[in-house]
Amino acid sequence: MLRLNQVSAQYNMLNGYVKAVDRVHFDVKKNEIFGIAGESGCGKSTLLKVMYDLISYPLEISHGSVEIHSQDKNGQTTIHTNGSIHKSWWKVISYVPQGAMHVMNPVARIKDQFFDAISKYHDKKDKKELQAEITRYLQELELPPEVLKAYPHQLSGGMRQRVLIALATFLHPDIVLADEPTTALDVVVQRGILTMLSTVQKKMKNSMVIVSHDMGVHYQITDRMGIMYAGQMIEVGPTEQIFNNPQHPYTKMLIHALPKVGDNSQKEGIPGTPPSLREPPTGCRFAARCPHAMELCRISDPARVTVGEDHYASCHLLDYGIGGGNHGAAYLTN
Ligand SMILES: Nc1ncnc2c1ncn2[C@@H]1O[C@H](COP(=O)(O)OP(=O)(O)OP(=O)(O)O)[C@@H](O)[C@H]1O
Numbered sequence: 001m002l003r004l005n006q007v008s009a010q011y012n013m014l015n016g017y018v019k020a021v022d023r024v025h026f027d028v029k030k031n032e033i034f035g036i037a038g039e040s041g042c043g044k045s046t047l048l049k050v051m052y053d054l055i056s057y058p059l060e061i062s063h064g065s066v067e068i069h070s071q072d073k074n075g076q077t078t079i080h081t082n083g084s085i086h087k088s089w090w091k092v093i094s095y096v097p098q099g100a101m102h103v104m105n106p107v108a109r110i111k112d113q114f115f116d117a118i119s120k121y122h123d124k125k126d127k128k129e130l131q132a133e134i135t136r137y138l139q140e141l142e143l144p145p146e147v148l149k150a151y152p153h154q155l156s157g158g159m160r161q162r163v164l165i166a167l168a169t170f171l172h173p174d175i176v177l178a179d180e181p182t183t184a185l186d187v188v189v190q191r192g193i194l195t196m197l198s199t200v201q202k203k204m205k206n207s208m209v210i211v212s213h214d215m216g217v218h219y220q221i222t223d224r225m226g227i228m229y230a231g232q233m234i235e236v237g238p239t240e241q242i243f244n245n246p247q248h249p250y251t252k253m254l255i256h257a258l259p260k261v262g263d264n265s266q267k268e269g270i271p272g273t274p275p276s277l278r279e280p281p282t283g284c285r286f287a288a289r290c291p292h293a294m295e296l297c298r299i300s301d302p303a304r305v306t307v308g309e310d311h312y313a314s315c316h317l318l319d320y321g322i323g324g325g326n327h328g329a330a331y332l333t334n
Contacts, residue, residue: 002028002051002093002175002207007064009050012057018277020046022231023063025304028175033201033208035222035239037215037254039274043231044211045098048177051209052095053085068092070174090121094168096161096178103164104152110163111148117167134170141166141196158189162196169200175207176200182217194221215258219243224310227251230274230285237311247313249290284316292317 009021020043028034036044049059051066066082070092080088089095097103105113114134115127135145143162152160161181168176181197182190198221201208210222218225218239226236227250235248246252253270272289275281281288287297296316305318 001030001069003067004051005065005067007050007066008062009046009059010062011059016278019280020231020277021050024233026226026233026236028207028209030207031205032223033198033210033221035218035225036209036211036228037213037218037225038228040213042228042274044228045179047228048095048179048209048211050082052093052177053082068175090118090171090173092173093175093177094173096164096168096176096181098179098183104160106152109148110150110152114148114167118170121171137170138166141200158185158192161185161193165196165200169204172204173206175209177209179211180213181210182212182214197221215254227254230280231277232285234286235313237308241308241311245308247307247318248315249292250286
C-alpha cells in the first residue's frame with residue numbers, strides 16, 4: 001500500500017518556486033490499478049517522482065510525506081518513507097519513465113541493461129542462471145527472448161516500452177509506477193501495452209499507478225483514479241464513478257469532452273488555460289475556467305468532500321449539495 005499524506009513539492013528556481021504538487025492526499029491499495037489524469041503541466045510526472053523518491057535539485061518536498069507499507073514472505077510489514085524509498089527501488093517499487101528510447105542506454109544491449117539494473121538486487125548471483133530466469137520471464141510476457149541481444153534502436157517503440165515494463169516488473173515489486181506508458185505509440189500498440197500492464201498486475205496482485213493525460217487509458221484499465229488540476233488532486237474515486245457520476249466541474253468537462261457511443265455532436269476542449277504554478281491563485285484554482293464559479297470560489301480553498309463510497313471531490317458547489325452525474329454513458333476507446 002502506498003500513501004501520500006498532504007504532500008507538497010516544488011521546483012526551487014532562481015526567481016521563485018514552481019509549486020507543482022500541492023497538499024496531495026490519497027492511498028493506492030494493494031491489488032489495484034490507480035490512474036492519475038489531468039492536462040499537461042498539472043503536476044502528474046512530478047507526483048510520480050515524489051512517490052518514487054526521485055528527488056534531487058531543483059525538486060524538493062516542502063510538506064507532507066510518502067509511505068509504502070510492504071510485506072515480506074513471512075508477513076512482516078516494513079514501512080518505507082520518502083528519503084528512504086530509493087533504497088527499495090526495483091524490489092519494493094519500480095518506475096517506467098516517460099519515453100522508452102531516452103531512458104535506455106543506446107550503446108548497451110537489452111541483456112546488459114537487465115543485468116546492470118537487477119543483478120545486485122537478485123539472489124541469483126550466477127549470470128547464466130539469471131539470464132535463464134530473465135528469458136523465462138520475457139516468454140511469460142510473450143516477448144521474444146531475442147530482444148535480449150538487441151540494442152534499443154533495433155526495437156520498435158512498442159517493443160522498447162514492453163521491455164521496460166518487463167524490466168520494471170521482473171523482481172515482482174509491490175508497486176509499479178508508469179508515466180504515460182502509451183504516449184507516442186499507435187492505437188494497436190497502445191492496446192497491447194495496456195493489456196500487458198493489466199495482465200502483469202493481475203498475475204502479481206500488486207499495485208500499479210498509471211499517469212496518462214488520455215482519459216481513454218483510464219477508462220480501459222484503472223480501478224480507481226485521481227484527477228489533478230494545477231498541482232492539486234481535485235477528485236478521487238472508483239473509475240466507474242468518475243466516468244458515470246463525476247462531481248467536480250473540471251472532471252465533468254473532461255468527461256464531456258470524450259466521444260461517446262451514438263453521439264456524433266462536435267466535442268469541444270475546455271476553454272481557457274490552467275493558472276501558473278509559480279503564483280497560483282487563491283481559492284479554487286479552477287474558478288477562472290469554471291462555468292459555476294461563485295464569489296466564494298475566488299476567496300477560499302474548497303475542502304475535500306466525501307461524495308460516495310471511496311469517492312471525494314473538492315468543490316464549493318458540493319457544500320451546497322449540488323452534485324454531478326453523467327449516468328449510463330459508454331465511451332469510445334481506441
Ligand atoms: N525540472 C523542472 N524545473 C522546473 N519546473 C519544472 C521542472 N519539471 C517540471 N516543471 C514544472 O512543474 C509543473 C508540473 O510539471 P509536470 O511535468 O509534473 O506536469 P505533467 O502533468 O506531468 O505534464 P506533462 O504531461 O506535460 O508531462 C509545470 O509547471 C512544469 O513546467
